[in-house]
Amino acid sequence: MHDVRYDAVHDEIVVPVPYAQAILTFRGGADGQEAPIRIIQGPKTGAIGSRLDVDPIHNEIFTYTGNTVTVYPREANGDVAPIRVIRGPDTQLKRPYGIAVDPINDILVIGLNSNFGSDEPITVEDTESLEKGAILIFNRTDSGNVKPRGVIRGPKSGIIRINQMQLYPQKKLIVGAMPGVIDSMEPDSAFLGVWSYDDNGDIPPKWKIPANDRTKLKKPFGVVLNPKNKEVIISDMRNQGVLVFSVPEVF
């Protein structure tokens, strides 16, 4: 399970289960072997990606399958088809992995994985020649074969692949975990990056928390924001742990 979202409006926890191609919704505070209150799964639903995000205002859940972004009704239960999809060559969607939605500014952001993780063995040296990941910025209601309104990609961006992302609508910020090269257990280049909705092109992040001995970060996979305490909370695979940073300058 590679994502979890807390819906504060409805006090619910939403998770994807890619092995069972399902989206599960639990009540907030669920504990132990408690059953979900809703399950989206079935032939009409199709396949589900490893990550998702919830729009509690417009009542939608955003995920992806293959190179297609899929949108489901938040309150759906059972075998339901997506209500919208984004797919096609103009979208530049290729190996989507991170996903985040801002229901206030009507923004949808997709993080692309790099061209890694194929069935063939890949060495760290190979990765230099492979296509790197990116951040694609869409309008929340986009549908079909639509061009992104912004693409952050390139060596200055530092993006090799993007895992979990969060958006901060108040300042129109994209916060993304960039864990670096898959086959490198402790890549030098890993960081947590903060970009703006208006960024487009090969743009460095506005702020970054790099992986190093000082920050203790090694391979950031997940991120969530706690604006009340001006904190960024990061899950780190190589640490098998969670690190909490105070970053008032970002908020």
Place this chain on the structure above:
Amino acid sequence: MNKTLRLVLAGLLVWLAYGILMQAQADRKPVVIERAPLRFIKDPNPSFSAVAVDSESNMLVVSDENMFRIMEYDRRENTPPQARLSEPKRIISGTNTKAEMICGVYIDPKTKEIYALNGDTQNWMPVFSTDARGNVAPNRALNIPGHPFQLAADEDQQLLYMTIQSDNQISVYRKQASGGEKPVRTIRGNDTRLEDPHGLALDLKNRLIFVSNFGNGNVRGTGGRYGTFAPPSITIYPMEGSGNIKPVHIIQGPKTLMNWPAHMAFHQERQELFVANDADNSILVFHASDEGDVAPIRVVKGPKTGIKSPPGIALDSKLGELYVANMGTPSITVFPVTANGDVAPSRTIRGGPAGTVGLMIGNPGAVGYDTKREQILVPN
């Protein structure tokens, strides 16, 4: 100023402003935040996920998914109650090892090489010699995509059998395979009833494969893939089976008590199948011929057993001992193969203080925050 000129000037100004903005973005110097974290949640103890035993050499090999270690203990080790922990005889760990989230281990009965199966984050099965220790490169490594979980060997045929979770597949490789070598055969498809396969054990006499399934189905339909939830099961196949074959029989249903059935081990002489029943804090024992919704013939469970979230299990058939790797507490617990009920282990090898509860954070791919309860949510 005429209207056309005003429009041209306005356009020029917009173009200039856009150019300045783009240049400013491209020239941006990130503010690098280099400070220590306020808080750091991390388990200081090992999280034992797999175990293998070789009584001939007194080798007990365990994997630690928390600190990415392969550790060898003397199989006769028994941590004294007053001791903080038992020190392993050797540790293999580090960025050169190709070993990270190790969820399966195997000891070659002749060479005593250690086979280590990465279940996630790395697609490799590194193989280490008896003198390997520290941050060493493996003797060889096989690329295995798709998240394998447990391996077992047919030494006569020199073949390795393993479960592949994300493809709902059993893969069979040459035992000496390395690099990008492909499996010699696979069992896979809707008819197989493989549903998030985890454990795998071999009945070498009757030539059968036992596979434990969590129950997460992934159907390949005409309109594409979709998912199902099914009760956990054990599906059984012929060892020479290949392709989209039906199981010869299935153990499944509420009487079985299965709940995340993980690693399995088969006792040839007793014709018994041992199952590490992870989410039920128990070990289940079935007879080889069991079928359908059948109760286990023995259940090892309860506070005296010290069994807590056990994904790993190994049998020493020669000495009649059962080894259990616990992730919920940093210990390996050892029982006689005939153990039944709430019984104390005959030995316990601890990797941390007695009574320690494991955090069980494993490959935390994401994190959430419950603002109402001010709680951090960590999926694994």
